[in-house]
Amino acid sequence: MIRHAQYQSLIDLFKRINHLDHAITILNWDQMVMMPENGVSARSEAIAELTVMRHELLTSQDVKQHLDEASRLTDSLNAGEQRSLIAMRIAYNDVSCLPADLVKAQVMAGALCEHGWRTQRKANDWKGFLKNFKEVVKLSIEEANIRQEVIGSSTPYDALLDLHCRGDSSSLIDDVFSQLKAQLPSLIDAAIEKQAANNTKSSNNEVHSSSVGQYPISEQKVLSEKLMKSLGFDFSAGRLDISAHPFSTGVIGDQRITTRYDDAGFLDALLATAHETGHASYEAGLPIEWAGLPVGEARNMCIHESQSLLFEKMVTVSGPFLKHLHSLIQHTLSAGKSMSYESLLSHARQVSKSYIRVEADELTYPIHVALRYDIERDLINGAITPEDIPDAWDAAMQSGLGLSTKDNYTDGCMQDIHWTDGTFGYFPSYTMGAVNSAQLFQALTVQHSDWEDRFAVGDIGFVRDWLSTHIWQHGCHKGSQELMIEATGKGTDAQSLIQHLTARYLEH
């Protein structure tokens, strides 16, 4: 079939945009990983320029015209091309629907609020923060209202959710999270009780030492690379580096992940590596025939996070795989030779009630996310105002984890960077990802009943094949719930995660 001219023009344009994105991605990676400090000013200018060029290309009058014409002639396109066209339309709408004045105001208010937050958080200065933050929220509500009109979402918040969790509505998330909020608190208490009873055998300093330098970074780097190879990472198509915060990024054929090492303990860096390897594996597994086009991209952040958490929590921290990892540690770390498997297992599965989300374990993490979700949903839909946040936060921490954050903004509602620049609708993806990961893992282990034997010898090839078949190779050709239903027989549902957590923390 000969593609018609408008569709071909759109392909050319989106490929050109993808080439700009390639440059922006590498410039950002370089800035986080390689760039010396004096390079920051010229780098910021260059990235800003390419971003403006990208915006100019994507919002040009030509694009709208080609999209409109192509939409009228879809009978000349095959099914894949029609989905590709829809994904292009969505990419265009996402960017073009906002007035330039609003975007500019948001960038300025976000930069001001984030910049202030860096000192205000440390100073526990909620009032100072609130002043800037109210403007951010006001502008985000404005954005949400415009987007709601364009996409016809049921609520303004759903229109922001659509940017990060497209396909997963707030009514679905409400359902999933209310089950977690109802069932996790008692599960957490029971797990902590069981842990206290068991906590006599292994001593802490086997995995995290009080003596700095016990786990040289050069050894940890080798260990991380061995783990990545076990998890199927292809070093001819990617790299591992060091940055202040672990992240994953990349371009076609070139996935780059980072971790950070602490020479007093190796587990955090190692699990961060496993997590980012999951993200990178998804990106590397996207359909190459649609590479560089919107329909070839990852589905949404709830699916993306499910891949990273599946690699980290379902595979790496599973009992059988930890046996393999234990052997890698013994062969790689000088100080790891005498470490017992039981000690590794207990450290990888510590549970505790804590204030800080990024330090939380898999059992308490959903409580942290659900409370942020409830607050941001109500904030954007106008049910509460920014002034209401501290009380709402404290109430949720009290009921979920029994901790008070009263007057403690530093460790409470000011702990995260996300909201400072108006990133609303992102938080739920962390826990939707955890739920999806448990559900996907349950489905795949039902089909591979020998999974424990395979994991114990470091074989996860069948996991990668299954994920490739059911998730990776579909890119954006299917919706997130369509992917979940076809892979697991049902849409995202909290029960697999509850079952996984119960089995891991109470039954073993």
Add this chain to the structure above:
Amino acid sequence: MIRHAQYQSLIDLFKRINHLDHAITILNWDQMVMMPENGVSARSEAIAELTVMRHELLTSQDVKQHLDEASRLTDSLNAGEQRSLIAMRIAYNDVSCLPADLVKAQVMAGALCEHGWRTQRKANDWKGFLKNFKEVVKLSIEEANIRQEVIGSSTPYDALLDLHCRGDSSSLIDDVFSQLKAQLPSLIDAAIEKQAANNTKSSNNEVHSSSVGQYPISEQKVLSEKLMKSLGFDFSAGRLDISAHPFSTGVIGDQRITTRYDDAGFLDALLATAHETGHASYEAGLPIEWAGLPVGEARNMCIHESQSLLFEKMVTVSGPFLKHLHSLIQHTLSAGKSMSYESLLSHARQVSKSYIRVEADELTYPIHVALRYDIERDLINGAITPEDIPDAWDAAMQSGLGLSTKDNYTDGCMQDIHWTDGTFGYFPSYTMGAVNSAQLFQALTVQHSDWEDRFAVGDIGFVRDWLSTHIWQHGCHKGSQELMIEATGKGTDAQSLIQHLTARYLEH
């Protein structure tokens, strides 16, 4: 003074081009230093796209119009802005004067010739190479004729020379090189004779060992960094990495150099580091107030190479600085503790007649360059044809170094990559750089008679200050010969280099 609108538009445009160049530079660096092998296809496409965008911006009708209008209104510009405008006009002409068909034909012929060369050189296949190369030469002559018409140069070759050695004409280079060709052969013979007489004291394996692994790369890296710091390299505004061939590149505030290590010997990597540190120091010292504009760029390759060679040959390999370097080596390399200063000195100053330019020492190097210059000048000006090259090469190697390359194309006229893609007019910059470096160094040491005492303790701050004042801070505001005359009292002249080589190789 209020800048007029056309000039301001040009500033905006050239800054935008500079931001694209920033991205292209980092993408290229990343490709050579960091990128995994599977990234090459997407990277090539991205770089090609940005290069096309750059070309579209620079050759747009707007630019020509603004340039023409601004040129009519120069009384509203100060002297610096007027020079800036001239540099913009030159940048525009350089790129816009060639028809797109010719550029495309050159890219294709160059790619074909270079690709073939990679196997033909090894196979000594001159005939196979000649077939592709004749097309490259034909198109380069076409280019030279067009450029000659635009810039009004005295010969077609001068128009290509203008791209790399702007300001240094072929008549100047003829003068300089004919002195070198007349005086170097006897100097080389005398130096080799003296060296043979002295060559009883130090044994080769003190600097280059036959045992692999004697100089661990981790130690050599520390040594390179120490040398760079001694030479004034600012690691908050740059990096040192490893690549297949040493090079220097960078963007504003961020100079990046590379070297390559051999664990059987440390001297080549160390001197490559010194060389690239010179290039990087020039780039870092360009006038910040003109950064991102053509007038703020480095003058030409004859000046650029003079900076790298000044750092490598005049500073690092000087007797007093080698004393400092000897101390660094003793404190940094495990196998360097027992090495004598005399051994280091003799290795850093080995002279030999050899076929290969890139392996040649400073005494024989000009012979290699002068013969290439004579051939490419005559080739582009139509005095000889590609078929004449092997005989011309053999004759020049016979008279300059007493070596025959008859029927030996591999080590003769097919050894370099430069000509394969039509890079003519670049070779002379290597030796013009050497001549300039000796002349600049002579002038600066006359003004700093205590230079030897300072070098011996690793102090070269006064060298950097002098170069900054006389070369770096001028960017393109002055011509190359204007820079040389103001810094040294005369234009580029072979005698300083002859004096330097005589003093170093015959008088000590």
